[in-house]
Amino acid sequence: MTGSLSRFSINQMTVKQLAMPELVDACLELGVPGVGLWREPVRTYGLEATAKLIRDAGLTVTTLCRGGFFTAIDAAERAKALDDNRRAVEEAATLGTEVLVLVSGGLPTGSKDLHGARERIADALAELGPYAEQHGVRLAIEPLHPMYASDRCVVSTLTQALDLAERFPAHQVGVTVDTYHIWWDDRAPAQIARAGASGRIHTFQLADWTTPLPEGVLNGRGQIGDGAIDMREWQGYVEAAGYTGAIEVELFNDALWARDGREVLAETAERFVAHTA
Amino acid sequence: MTGSLSRFSINQMTVKQLAMPELVDACLELGVPGVGLWREPVRTYGLEATAKLIRDAGLTVTTLCRGGFFTAIDAAERAKALDDNRRAVEEAATLGTEVLVLVSGGLPTGSKDLHGARERIADALAELGPYAEQHGVRLAIEPLHPMYASDRCVVSTLTQALDLAERFPAHQVGVTVDTYHIWWDDRAPAQIARAGASGRIHTFQLADWTTPLPEGVLNGRGQIGDGAIDMREWQGYVEAAGYTGAIEVELFNDALWARDGREVLAETAERFVAHTA
Numbered sequence: 001m002t003g004s005l006s007r008f009s010i011n012q013m014t015v016k017q018l019a020m021p022e023l024v025d026a027c028l029e030l031g032v033p034g035v036g037l038w039r040e041p042v043r044t045y046g047l048e049a050t051a052k053l054i055r056d057a058g059l060t061v062t063t064l065c066r067g068g069f070f071t072a073i074d075a076a077e078r079a080k081a082l083d084d085n086r087r088a089v090e091e092a093a094t095l096g097t098e099v100l101v102l103v104s105g106g107l108p109t110g111s112k113d114l115h116g117a118r119e120r121i122a123d124a125l126a127e128l129g130p131y132a133e134q135h136g137v138r139l140a141i142e143p144l145h146p147m148y149a150s151d152r153c154v155v156s157t158l159t160q161a162l163d164l165a166e167r168f169p170a171h172q173v174g175v176t177v178d179t180y181h182i183w184w185d186d187r188a189p190a191q192i193a194r195a196g197a198s199g200r201i202h203t204f205q206l207a208d209w210t211t212p213l214p215e216g217v218l219n220g221r222g223q224i225g226d227g228a229i230d231m232r233e234w235q236g237y238v239e240a241a242g243y244t245g246a247i248e249v250e251l252f253n254d255a256l257w258a259r260d261g262r263e264v265l266a267e268t269a270e271r272f273v274a275h276t277a
Numbered sequence: 278m279t280g281s282l283s284r285f286s287i288n289q290m291t292v293k294q295l296a297m298p299e300l301v302d303a304c305l306e307l308g309v310p311g312v313g314l315w316r317e318p319v320r321t322y323g324l325e326a327t328a329k330l331i332r333d334a335g336l337t338v339t340t341l342c343r344g345g346f347f348t349a350i351d352a353a354e355r356a357k358a359l360d361d362n363r364r365a366v367e368e369a370a371t372l373g374t375e376v377l378v379l380v381s382g383g384l385p386t387g388s389k390d391l392h393g394a395r396e397r398i399a400d401a402l403a404e405l406g407p408y409a410e411q412h413g414v415r416l417a418i419e420p421l422h423p424m425y426a427s428d429r430c431v432v433s434t435l436t437q438a439l440d441l442a443e444r445f446p447a448h449q450v451g452v453t454v455d456t457y458h459i460w461w462d463d464r465a466p467a468q469i470a471r472a473g474a475s476g477r478i479h480t481f482q483l484a485d486w487t488t489p490l491p492e493g494v495l496n497g498r499g500q501i502g503d504g505a506i507d508m509r510e511w512q513g514y515v516e517a518a519g520y521t522g523a524i525e526v527e528l529f530n531d532a533l534w535a536r537d538g539r540e541v542l543a544e545t546a547e548r549f550v551a552h553t554a
Contacts, residue, residue, distance in 0.1 A: 112507040114463070147424040149461035150505040151488045156461050184426035184433050186391070211428045215492040228427040230389040 003276035005269055009034030009062040011205065011250035012041060014268060018261035020045035024057045026262045030269050036063040036205075036248045037095060039088060051095050061097035062246040063140070063176075063203050064088065070124035071105035071117040071154060078124070081105075085128050093135040099202050100132065101140050101176050106151040117154040122164055129172035140202035141165055142176035145184075147217050158182055158191035165200055174200030177238055178250065180207035180221050183229045189237045196241020204238045205248045206231055206272075214254065221251045224271035231275040247276060280553035282546055286311030286339040288482065288527035289318060291545060295538035297322035301334045303539045307546050313340040313482075313525045314372060316365060328372050338374035339523040340417070340453075340480050341365065347401035348382035348394040348431060355401070358382075362405050370412040376479050377409065378417050378453050383428040394431040399441055406449035417479035418442055419453035422461075424494050435459055435468035442477055451477030454515055455527065457484035457498055460506045466514045473518020481515045482525045483508055483549075496529045501548035508552040524553060 010023075010032050018026060020041060027035060035054065042050045042064075054061055067088040072078050092100045104121045107114065125139065132139050143161040144153035155161050158175060165173045175195050182188040195201045208229050210222030224231060235247070249268050256264050287300075287309055295303060297318060304312060312331065319327045319341075331338055344365040349355050369377045381398045384391065402416065409416050420438040421430035432438050435452060442450040452472050459465040472478045485506050487499030501508060512524065526545050533541050 107505055112505055112510075114461070118463075145424065146422065146461040147490065147494070150486055160463065184391070184423040186395075186437065209427055212493040213424065213490070216489040217424070217494060228384055228389055233389075 003273050005031050005273065006033065007245070007247045008032055008269060008272045009036055009060070009246040009248040010265060010268060011036035011063075011065070011248045012038050013065070014249055014251040014256065015261040015265050016041070017257055018265070020050055020053060022261065024053055024059065026265050027059055028057055030266055032265070032269060034060040034062045034246045034248070036065060036250060037061055037097070038065045039091060042091065042095065047091055047094055055096065060246065061095045062248055063099040063101050064092040064095055064097050066101045066103050066142075067128075067139070068102035069105040070121045071108060073108050073111070073120070078120070082124060082127055085124070086131055089128070089132045089135050089137050092137045098136060098138055099140050100137050101142050101203065103142055103144065104153050104155045106149070106154060114149065114154050118160065118164065121155065122167060125164065125168055125173055129168045133172050138171060138202050139173045140176040141173065142178060143181055145181045157185055158188050158195065162191060162195055162200065166198065170199040174202035176203050176205060177201055177234075178205040178207065179229050179231065179234045180209060183209055183234070192237045192241050196238070196243060201238055201241060201243045203248060204243055204245065205250045207249065207251050219252045219254045221253050223251060223253070223256065224249060224268065224275050232277050235276055247272070280550050282308050282550060283310065284522070284524045285309055285546060285549045286313055286337070286523040286525040287542060287545060288313035288340075288342070288525045289315050290342070291526055291528040291533065292538040292542050293318070294534055295542070297327055297330060299538065301330055301336065303542050304336055305334055307543055309542070309546060311337040311339040311523045311525070313342060313527060314338055314374070315342045316368060319368065319372065324368055324371055332373065337523065338372045339525055340376040340378050341369040341372055341374050343378045343380050344405075344416070345379035346382040347398045348385060350385050350388070350397070355397070359401060359404055362401070363408055366405070366409045366412050366414050369414045375413060375415055376417050377414050378419055378480065380419055380421065381430050381432045383426070383431060391426065391431050395437065395441065398432065399444055402441065402445055402450055406445045410449050415448060415479050416450045417453040418450065419455060420458055422458045434462055435465050435472065439468060439472055439477065443475065447476040451479035453480050453482060454478055455482040455484065456506050456508065456511045457486060460486055460511070469514045469518050473515070473520060478515055478518060478520045480525060481520055481522065482527045484526065484528050491531065496531045498528045498530050500528060500530070500533065501526060501545065502552050509554050512553055524549070
């Protein structure tokens with residue numbers, strides 16, 4: 001059985017060629033009920049203006065991407081990162097979303113200490129969690145594929161993300177479940193169950209795995225249905241774990257970005273219906 | 278404390294620009310005692326000729342790369358792969374190495390079933406293991422980094438590799454521990470201990486993790502010391518697990534391949550001494 005658009009959310013990055021009003025128009029035209037926003041385009045259009053635009057259109061902001069980058073060793077850099085994350089929490093609250101996605105950060109230059117970097121993330125969450133709670137925002141640690149471990153995110157598996165999250169209350173810190181990052185991991189289904197049992201699945205995102213990977217491996221996330229990932233299988237895991245929220249499609253893909261944004265959004269909505277339950 | 282060359286083995290792929298006799302000459306000149314060979318250049322120079330050349334030079338063949346590619350569904354393809362792996366076992370025996378490295382294979386075209394692919398690997402090992410034993414050769418399943426899960430190797434972690442290997446006797450099937458593929462995995466140290474406890478560390482290989490990754494992510498393995506991996510830390514894990522064998526350096530790197538092969542071998546030997554204990 002195929003799905004409907006009722007739980008679909010388009011992550012803004014998938015169609016970053018659309019300016020904010022174009023994105024909202026396209027969502028209304030296609031019947032897309034939710035959007036995941038990024039801080040940079042929100043800043044470009046204006047925070048309050050974006051909040052009003054989305055609210056007036058009746059769209060739901062499912063997540064704000066992204067906070068994080070907590071792994072610096074230098075005290076001044078760490079203070080600056082925490083300040084920036086407090087701003088991200090405030091922006092999420094203003095935009096009316098409860099979920100701030102966190103990309104935790106890679107190894108500092110010259111460091112080979114993954115364990116130490118992961119501990120510094122925990123230190124930052126201890127400060128940021130209560131601040132987020134005060135603003136009605138939950139933090140969603142996103143494990144990124146292990147190919148990003150050195151330069152982007154030392155949290156590589158759901159297991160590691162939950163080991164961090166569970167040091168804090170679930171309404172402060174949970175996880176992002178993104179198929180692109182975890183599909184290879186035979187332990188991930190059990191970790192989704194673990195996350196669900198403590199109410200820590202704060203968002204669920206889809207992207208497909210296609211090869212060859214492009215240089216830098218950032219912008220090769222496949223359109224839903226084009227790759228190796230069985231989306232219904234992963235939807236089944238999160239739903240069995242009690243997740244009933246939005247399902248975001250977040251693609252970073254040079255080929256999609258080169259096309260007409262509305263056309264890409266329409267195609268993504270079709271793929272979503274065809275490949276979810 | 279830095280290391281010596283006594284346990285160093287140069288994997289032939291690191292300096293693939295050197296023809297077989299050039300490789301042997303360079304090893305003798307630099308005092309490199311071991312080589313890891315690949316089937317294709319062995320075939321180019323001739324199997325018996327290579328065996329004699331290496332034997333006469335007094336070098337040790339630490340591994341033969343590689344067998345594997347067991348994940349096909351089609352019966353004829355599977356039979357062909359098994360035949361080819363029997364030839365690889367025979368070649369290893371002729372070359373005088375006890376270790377055949379296995380790269381297990383990716384998802385068949387159109388398949389999204391990682392679990393099924395892993396089971397077909399087990400089926401192949403059940404046939405190949407006894408054949409290898411008869412030839413005095415041990416099979417070394419190599420978990421490849423999760424970024425290769427779809428197109429090259431569905432075995433992505435040491436845990437998965439050992440789950441497969443432990444279905445068979447240790448003198449038939451063990452694992453390859455390669456820093457490049459497992460360095461991000463906080464469970465890998467415990468899995469190395471697990472492998473050592475059952476005598477299944479059949480080879481230990483070094484490569485460093487550098488970014489950005491190149492397109493296709495195959496040929497960007499970093500020279501020892503250039504990246505994020507603490508080689509002594511991993512050497513410590515395998516030695517604590519009882520491994521006393523050769524340490525191979527295996528780099529696939531376009532920049533190294535573009536240079537003079539002897540110069541690259543000399544540099545690699547220097548880096549080995551500087552970064553091992």
